[in-house]
Amino acid sequence: xxxxxxxxxxxxxFPCLPVAYLGLANPTCTMPPVRRTNxxxxxxxxxxxAYTPANEAEVLSLLExxxxxxxxxxxxxxxxxxxxxxxxxxxxLRRLHTVELDSEDDQxxxxxxxxxxxxxxxKELDRQGxxxxxxxxxxVQTIAGAISTGTHGSGRHSLSHYVVGVRLxxxxxxxxxxVIQDVNEGADLEAARCSLGALGIILSVRIRxxxxxxxxxxxxxxxxxSDVMRAEDSFPLQQFFLIPWRWSxxxxxxxxxxxxxxxxxxxxxxxxLIVMDYGLHxxxxxxxxxxxxxxxxxxxxxxxxxxxxxxxxxxxxRSSSMLVMRHEAFRHIEIELFVRRNHLHEAxxxxxDVLLVAGxxxxxxxxxxxxxxxxxxxxxSLAGLYDQHCHHYPICVRRVIPDDTLISMASGAGEDWYAxxxxxxxxxxxxxxxxxxxxxxxxxxxRMFDARPHWGKLCPLxxxxxxxxxxxxxxxxxxxxxxxxxGVFKNSWTAALLDSExxxxxxxxx
Ligand SMILES: Cc1cc2nc3c(=O)[nH]c(=O)nc-3n(C[C@H](O)[C@H](O)[C@H](O)COP(=O)(O)OP(=O)(O)OC[C@H]3O[C@@H](n4cnc5c(N)ncnc54)[C@H](O)[C@@H]3O)c2cc1C
Numbered sequence: 437x438x439x440x441x442x443x444x445x446x447x448x449x450f451p452c453l454p455v456a457y458l459g460l461a462n463p464t465c466t467m468p469p470v471r472r473t474n475x476x477x478x479x480x481x482x483x484x485x486a487y488t489p490a491n492e493a494e495v496l497s498l499l500e501x502x503x504x505x506x507x508x509x510x511x512x513x514x515x516x517x518x519x520x521x522x523x524x525x526x527x528x529l530r531r532l533h534t535v536e537l538d539s540e541d542d543q544x545x546x547x548x549x550x551x552x553x554x555x556x557x558x559k560e561l562d563r564q565g566x567x568x569x570x571x572x573x574x575x576v577q578t579i580a581g582a583i584s585t586g587t588h589g590s591g592r593h594s595l596s597h598y599v600v601g602v603r604l605x606x607x608x609x610x611x612x613x614x615v616i617q618d619v620n621e622g623a624d625l626e627a628a629r630c631s632l633g634a635l636g637i638i639l640s641v642r643i644r645x646x647x648x649x650x651x652x653x654x655x656x657x658x659x660x661x662s663d664v665m666r667a668e669d670s671f672p673l674q675q676f677f678l679i680p681w682r683w684s685x686x687x688x689x690x691x692x693x694x695x696x697x698x699x700x701x702x703x704x705x706x707x708x709l710i711v712m713d714y715g716l717h718x719x720x721x722x723x724x725x726x727x728x729x730x731x732x733x734x735x736x737x738x739x740x741x742x743x744x745x746x747x748x749x750x751x752x753x754r755s756s757s758m759l760v761m762r763h764e765a766f767r768h769i770e771i772e773l774f775v776r777r778n779h780l781h782e783a784x785x786x787x788x789d790v791l792l793v794a795g796x797x798x799x800x801x802x803x804x805x806x807x808x809x810x811x812x813x814x815x816x817s818l819a820g821l822y823d824q825h826c827h828h829y830p831i832c833v834r835r836v837i838p839d840d841t842l843i844s845m846a847s848g849a850g851e852d853w854y855a856x857x858x859x860x861x862x863x864x865x866x867x868x869x870x871x872x873x874x875x876x877x878x879x880x881x882x883r884m885f886d887a888r889p890h891w892g893k894l895c896p897l898x899x900x901x902x903x904x905x906x907x908x909x910x911x912x913x914x915x916x917x918x919x920x921x922x923g924v925f926k927n928s929w930t931a932a933l934l935d936s937e938x939x940x941x942x943x944x945x946x
Contacts, residue, residue, distance in 0.1 A: 477864045486528065488527075495532075506523065512577050517894065521929060524924075532640065535561070537564050548643060553579075569646050570588060574760060583596045586841070588845075588855065597844070604619060607922070629840075630844035632843075654689050654747070656748065658685045670691065678784060683788060712761065787877070820872065832855075838852065
């Protein structure tokens with residue numbers, strides 16, 4: 437199977453994009469080095485120069501032209517972390533977006549241009565009866581951006597795990613010339629599968645695919661976590677939501693199925709779009725941004741919100757429709773913390789305790805958790821959080837099977853990981869309370885449960901604390917040094933991360 441849906445010239449594919457933006461007015465593909473902000477409007481990029489190269493040769497010639505300067509690539513700027521920052525030369529690889537699907541040793545493998553958005557990739561794979569083995573909630577990310585931060589869904593490995601080859605542009609250490617290297621095996625591949633842009637410029641990604649499949653889904657509500665976890669055997673793709681202020685679990689039970697697509701699947705899609713993607717979110721926005729009445733938030737979450745999820749409506753649809761939503765429809769900010777399965781119960785109890793304090797409903801955590809906070813000397817941070825943030829979004833919990841990577845959040849053999857996500861829809865200038873909460877959660881949960889923050893979301897830990905969470909971080913650092921001895925592919929955030937040693941005894945101050 438082989439196809440290349442896009443011609444060599446992106447201008448033919450995207451005739452409506454502004455010429456200046458694609459850089460077509462200028463043979464060197466220069467974009468004006470204007471300020472850019474990310475989706476969450478919490479990061480600003482101020483590159484000295486910006487380009488949208490059309491092919492690999494142009495990437496190499498840009499690297500030659502800017503030898504010795506900082507060079508970083510970005511994708512769709514849907515990360516919230518400092519991993520996306522660039523103040524030197526910015527490369528936007530949106531014009532490298534071909535897709536080729538092949539069969540290798542009975543395994544479907546797609547070779548995908550680095551700047552190809554997941555939505556385009558899925559469309560092309562679907563046309564050939566295939567799909568990705570794992571999907572996040574949205575599809576606007578680029579493939580290179582998605583794997584670089586360990587993007588994941590529920591019930592599978594993260595996307596990074598399925599990568600079998602990464603084609604990188606970097607500088608040769610001996611000659612100093614810009615070269616292309618294919619990374620196909622060993623620790624180098626494990627590093628390249630999730631590399632925060634620190635190994636070089638990703639030109640294309642080879643990723644395992646599978647035949648398109650169908651997923652059956654239905655909602656149910658539970659009061660006990662143990663019941664939710666028991667259902668995992670029957671519904672391995674499930675994800676669930678802890679509903680704040682109601683403190684029950686709303687579960688999206690999901691499993692692969694051989695059944696045919698439901699006749700009412702299109703109706704279900706319309707329900708998701710109108711009721712969940714827009715209706716529910718507009719209701720949340722109305723409390724958080726327009727009225728700001730906390731008691732209304734709590735009452736709605738306690739009595740109204742769960743009614744949005746129609747229980748026991750069993751629907752079968754294509755995986756690439758069922759597993760995603762329009763979560764990018766409204767601007768928001770998120771922190772996501774990964775804990776191992778044996779910590780999940782305690783981590784959710786701790787989260788609830790902290791949310792009660794942050795929401796001004798309790799002055800202290802429950803006895804055990806409060807004693808732990810005291811022992812860690814974190815009582816002042818906790819006191820500072822009191823009544824600062826009324827949580828207003830379901831806490832999504834997704835299971836991620838351990839990855840064969842060096843530093844994706846689910847890296848390392850052993851138990852499954854569970855990602856707990858905390859989201860705020862407050863306006864960018866009104867996020868102070870949520871940011872305090874996110875800092876406290878990252879600092880406490882990393883110490884208590886070795887919780888790892890998602891690399892692409894808010895990541896409010898110091899470099900030492902971050903790299904201590906990854907047993908193979910030294911190998912990652914060594915690979916980065918080998919691939920980028922002069923450190924030109926680092927920004928100041930990845931530099932601090934890569935230059936620091938892990939914590940051996942004392943923790944960094946919160
Ligand atoms: C609404 C929303 C929903 C989300 N849902 C999920 C979810 O369900 N699951 C999940 O895990 N994450 C999710 N995310 C996070 C998102 O998937 C990651 O942050 C992802 O990295 C964003 O991809 P991007 O293309 O926007 O890359 P960017 O954010 O632009 O870049 C991310 C990193 O990739 C590097 N990079 C990009 N392109 C290249 C290249 N060509 N060469 C080298 N390095 C490169 C950048 O330097 C940067 O370090 C969500 C984000 C948003 C805003």
